[in-house]
Amino acid sequence: MAQKPKLYYFNGRGKMESVRWLLGAAGVEFDEEFLETKEQYNKLIEVGSLLFQQVPMVEMDGMKIVQTRAILNYIAAKYNLYGKDMKDRLFIDMYVEGTTDLMLAVIPLPFQQGDAKAKQIDLIKNRAVNRYFPVYEKALQGQDFLVGKQLSIADVQLLEAILMVEEVHNDVLSHFPGLQAFKTRTSEIPTIKKFLQPGSKRKPMPDEKYVATVNKILFS
């Protein structure tokens, strides 16, 4: 039997969370090694496990894969979550980059404070409501999935992004009925439903301990 993928990252969301979501949606079980100390991180670099001295890193199919986008594309292609042809993939890529940009506005929040944090929270709502969500609302008119007739990484990441933004602005979907329906529908897909349940590998909102660990390992 093939080995389970093994994820190397901090015990929190960051750049690895979309990988956890995608494996969860694909119904693939995985193991994780959480970085708790600088020594652990330096050791991975010393033994040559991190091509660019960075995490996320995923060990799967005999490879040590880095760069979040490369990891996600490989998993999406392997588990049939990457459309049916080149044109599908092009649209999937565009939608995924949009949700990635939106999530990259949310990910730094736990590391910010005061005015900078307040401005970032405003920016997230503005970008979600005026730039990103209208695009997805339109794309989903009359169809269940963003691209074609099957679930893709674009749908998985859109649901992740919606839930992430809702944690900061719980009314953010109030003017997006299509996205509300999408959220309900997609959350009922069995693999995703399981991933959304307590006790899954999904990570909670980052807390102070996570922030302190990342700061200690990367910036001290």
Ligand SMILES: N[C@@H](CCC(=O)N[C@@H](CS)C(=O)NCC(=O)O)C(=O)O
């Ligand atoms: N382009 C990379 C960036 C990865 C990245 O910035 N990782 C951070 C942790 S979230 C890191 O390892 N930083 C250490 C460093 O860059 O030296 C990706 O998308 O995976």
